[in-house]
Each structure stands twice: as C-alpha cells, then as structure tokens.
Amino acid sequence: MAEPVEVNFPELKHLVSERAFKGETVLLNMGPQHPSTHGVLRLLLELDGEVIVNCVPDIGFLHTGIEKNMEAKRWLQAEVMTDRTDYLNNTGNNLAYCLAIEKLADLDVPPRAQTVRVILVELERISNHLIWLGTQALDLAAQSVFLYCFREREAILDIKEMVSGQRMMTTYFRPGGLWRDIPAGFEIAVRRFLRMFPERLKQYEAILTKNPIWLDRTRHIGKISLEDAIALSQTGPVLRGSGLAYDVRKAQPYSGYEQYDFIIPTGTNGDVYDRYQVRMEEMRQSLRIIQQALDKLPYGPFRSNNRKYVPPPRAELGTSMEAVIHHFKLWTEGFNVPKGAVYHPVESPKGELGYYLESNGGNQPYRVHMRTPSFLAIQALPIMAKGHLVADLVAIIGSIDIVLGDCDR
Amino acid sequence: MGIEQKAGDMGIVTVGLEQAVNWARTRAMWPMLFGLACCAIEMMSAQAAHFDMSRFGMELMRASPRQSELMIVAGRVARKMAPVLRRLYDQMPDPKWVISMGDCASCSGVFNNYALLQGVDEVVPVDVYVAGCPPRPEALIHGVLTLDEKVRNEKLTTWK
C-alpha cells in the first residue's frame, strides 16, 4: 500500500475517489507527450494495480483559438483555418463551412462541383480511416500495417495535390463550388486508385480481422451501450458500433448524396472490434460512392455564377465593367453574407461535424462554432475505460479515433 | 603523411577528432516523438515507406526524451503546452538539437492570437527552421540535411 496522497487543489478533490486518499489506488499521469495518445491528450489515471478505476481527461494542449481568430478574418480567409482544425479531414471541414455559407447566402452549387466535392470527401474518408487503422495497429504492435496504410495514403495525397497543389490543407472547396476545375489526369488517377484499393483492403483484413492476437486485444474492450452513447451525444463509428444506424449523409443528405447508393454498417456490442469492423466496411462503401460519382460526373460549370460571391473569370475582365467592379470588391473587401445564423451538420469520418455560423451582414464571420465529434468522444472515454487495464486503454483511445486539433480547436 | 605512410597497408586512417565525432553524431540522430498537430502527420509520412527517413539515420522515434537527441517540434504549441515543451527539452541529455517544423512552430503560422506561442523559439533555442504548412516530407528531409551540415561544421570549443 502506498503513502496516502495529499491532493493540493481542494477544488480538484472531487476528481479522485476516496481510495486515493487512503493510498489504495495510484494516480498516474499519462502525459501530453505520449506515443499512444494520438496527439496531446493528458489523462489522469487512477489505478488499482493495473486496473483503471477512473480516468480524467485533460484537454486544451492544442487550443488554437480558431473560433476567435476566424472572427477577425474575412469569410474566405477564415476558410483557410477550417482545414487545420481536423487536420485529417481537411476537405470535410471545408465542405461543412462552404455548405453553411451557401445556406446563409442561398448560393447555388452546380452539379459538377457537387459531384467532385463528394469524390474528394469520400477519398478523404478513406485516407482518415487509413491513418486510424495504421496508428491503432501501431499501438497494438502490428507495425507493418502502419507502413502499408501510409503507402495507400500517398496515392490519395497525390490526387489532392493534383487538384489543388497542396497535399493536405487544400482549401479547394470555395463557397459556390470549387476553386478551379479538375485537371485532365484526375479521372484516370481516381480510377487507378479504385482498381488498386480493394485488393489492399483485403490484405489488411487478412492480417488483422481473424488474427487471434487482434481479437484478444479488441474484443469486449471499451464497451459503450447504446443508451450511454446517445446520452453522451456520440455520433459516427462510436454510435454505429453500438447499434444505431445514424449517418448524416442518409438522414439529411447534402451535396447530392441522395443520388448514391450505399449502406451504413453497424455493430452490435459497441466494443473496439465492432468499431474496427464498422470503419473497414465504411471504406468499402466509400469506394462504392466514389465509383458511382465518377461514373455520373456531369459536364458544366464548376462554380456558381453569382458574381457577388464568386470572382469572374479573367477573360471577362477585359470586356465587362461590372466584372472589374466585382473583382475589385471581392479582392479588397471580400463578399458579404446576409444576416442570419445556421447550424449545418456534415458526416465527417469521425462523426457528426456541425458548423454553427452566424453573420451580421458583414464581410467577417460574427461567430463560428464547430461542433466536433472528437470533443464528445473524449468525454465518453472514462465510461469506456472503467475496469480495463492500461494496455486496453491504448486500444480504446485508438478506436474512438480522436484528433486533438478537432477537439481543442 | 606521417603515420599513414608508415602504417602502410594496415588499414589505419587518421582523421580529426572534430570530424569523427560530428560525423558520428549526424549519422544516427534519433528524434523524439513530439508531433503535436498537422505537421506530425507529414512527419509520420516522412518516416513511412514512401519518403524513408531512416536512410538518414532517423531509424526510430523515441518517445522518451532521455534517449533522443533531436526534438522535431512538429505543430502548433499552445500556451498550455509551452511549459511541457520546455520541461521535455530540459530532460533531453546533451548534445541536443531542435528542428522547428512548419510555420506554426517557427512563427505561429496562420494563427496570430492569444492561444499560441508565437514561434517555439520563445522557449527553446532552435537550430533549423523548416517552412511550410505543412512542409512536404522532402522539405523536412532537407531540414534534417541542413542540420547535418550544421553539426558537421561544429567546432571543438562549441561542443555541448
């Protein structure tokens, strides 16, 4: 038995149970710098031997003040910051922001732009799930899966670089459509990826799905029941792993998702293994969606014609005076979004991502709030971790797929 | 001349102490796992198979500061994280170097506000700054090679 612990901050005494004061349990700090916490997450663990009695997460080590900083920028400058909140889902964040502005401003988006948006967002979903798989496997000591996943991801990053010039923070979606039209090699590159990827998925499943070590380390670990998941506002694979088939793409379709045919995978137990299965199946469904979207990619304009929000093409500047005025206004002052507020949800790979956008009629956002799935997933972590060993906690943190930039903004 | 000529074919090479030690230091510099945000993903990509960093000596990423020599600060450092960063830097044994990877670590990048350190050189001395948001893995490797050159040119009197 250890020495009785003296908790120096009286206002924090409620975080530890009475057993800690008697010395029966040990307080361990799983600090902000840790190879398995997927970012800067600090966990205060109260351990009885190696069994976790309670786990108190401490976040804020990556708080960037994005919401306040966006209020000081113009609408288009603020979009650059949306890439960097959830840095594994850049296009998804861009999409949510642009959809919210389009709802406030009643902007139309041409079908070609909607289809390309869907293709890129689904590719991003696959890329996010690949990193999730690679890092979770790395934490559970399957190191080669990490290298394979990053090799696949390079193909997706090449596609993103081809359309926008940037590997990760593309800011390719703009209010009204896309920044510029897709280049000639886009369709070939995506089709090549679609041909190559199903085989690789089969390889990952062959390594992991029926592997007895993987089953031992993920079955019956980190269970969360459906009532708890709904009460704690969980969404995404965590909720779907517990049994409820809720996906914003099916419930409130946006950007043309109602045209595509895909299923929503669910689990039954709500443990780590079920979430793994859900995400692997989601990757396959994403491939289906990309296939359908690519087959029906329509010709046409790639951005809206509303000159109050979208700059005119350069060829028009030589002939039309209004084009010059619009160009000037957009470049000096930026566009003004009419007064109003909107909450627009989108399905990010981690769950429901919602942007609450409020405008007071000016050229700067008045209030931007991002309802991020990682924030709520970490809130549910103590419930999932109670009673498990510390080594299981590593598996649980991997399975809820948190990104601390998404959580702390 | 001198010893080498007399030793003939015995396989002895003479070299300056500085050169030898600096060469050894650059060839196996193990970085500490300090990925904070988006740049960490590009650092992981640089470590992965496509842009392999282990051909430059960074075979492993050590999680413990006691066993590493290079701290690659990859990502934005919040004010809450700054004391942690300084503590980890102090826990690293000499010789140690710091690469500030990305715009946010060098100068806080896009985010000029209350919540971030405006550049990680407010708390630790930086040897090489790598620009980019996030820098490509090739840019990070170029930063590592620049650090190699810097270490190669260190003199005996400035060794830590």
Added chain:
Amino acid sequence: MSEEHLKMTLKSLKDRFGLHESELMKYPPTLVADPAQMVEICQVLRDECEFNFLCELTAVDYWPEEEPRFNVVYGFYSHAKNVRIAVRVPLNGDNPSISTVEGIYRGANWHERELWDMFGIHFDGHPDLRRILMPYDWEGHPLRKDYPLGYEEPQFTFNYDEIDKRKHHGRYEEA
C-alpha cells in the same frame, strides 16, 4: 412524417411555454426561450417529443449590447423522427447564469464547461465547472468580444527596430 412531427413539436412548445420563433436562425427551426424555462423545455423535449440527442450547445456574444449580451444556442435532434430543432436563450451581461441541463442530457457536461471557460456563463448545478481549454490559472474569458485577439505585430523592415526592442525573439541566452 418528420415535417408533421416538427410542426407538432413547435406548436406544443409554443403553446405550453409561450415561445416565439426566431427570425435570425435560418436552419434548423428555432424558438426563443427564457433562461428559467430551459430545464423544463429540455425535459419535455426528451421525454415527450422524442428529441433524445443534444447535438449542439454554444453561445454568441453580442457586446456592446448589454441586454441581452449572450445568446445560448441549444440544438436537438430526434433519431426516431429525423427532425432537428434549436432553442436560443438570451442572457444578460452581468453575471450571466443559467441552470445546467446536464441531468437530462449528459453530453452537455463538457459543452457547458467550455462555455464557462470561453464566455464566463455560469451553469448552476453543474457538478464540475472548471476551465477546460485554457490553462487553469488563465484570467479572462477569451471568446467574449471585449477580449483582445492577442495579435502580434509582424516585423517588417519599416518597423524592424521598434519591435526588436520590445521582444528578444530568436536570441536565446544559454542558461
């Protein structure tokens, strides 16, 4: 089916609590409520109208208007009927406080901590109200409009010397 459920819910809430619709929010359909009614509204929404999911809890600061200064926005979703609804609650500027809904929707716990941290809105009855995103000893509530951004002036050639005198960036002295 979801449209009818939405109309039914809006009508029943308006009749029971005397609320009116908000013109500011374009989507989802929103009602404006009093802080004192909020706990009861949440109870009714969860138990009778099947809105079992709290998806959004945030606030907006309208400084320099003092009354109301804050507007707390609650967003609800019903899984069974696929309907979204939102409620806005105006709060005054000095010592803004409202009772917690954490007893009804457990997910509101961290959201309310974040609102306390960022805006200074106190939640009565919250079991653990302390700072979540900023350091423990931080003073001030950053997302309020009268809190400065903390913008650091970039150093160009024309103001090189003035900024150099103010801070010694890059020149680190060995301890």
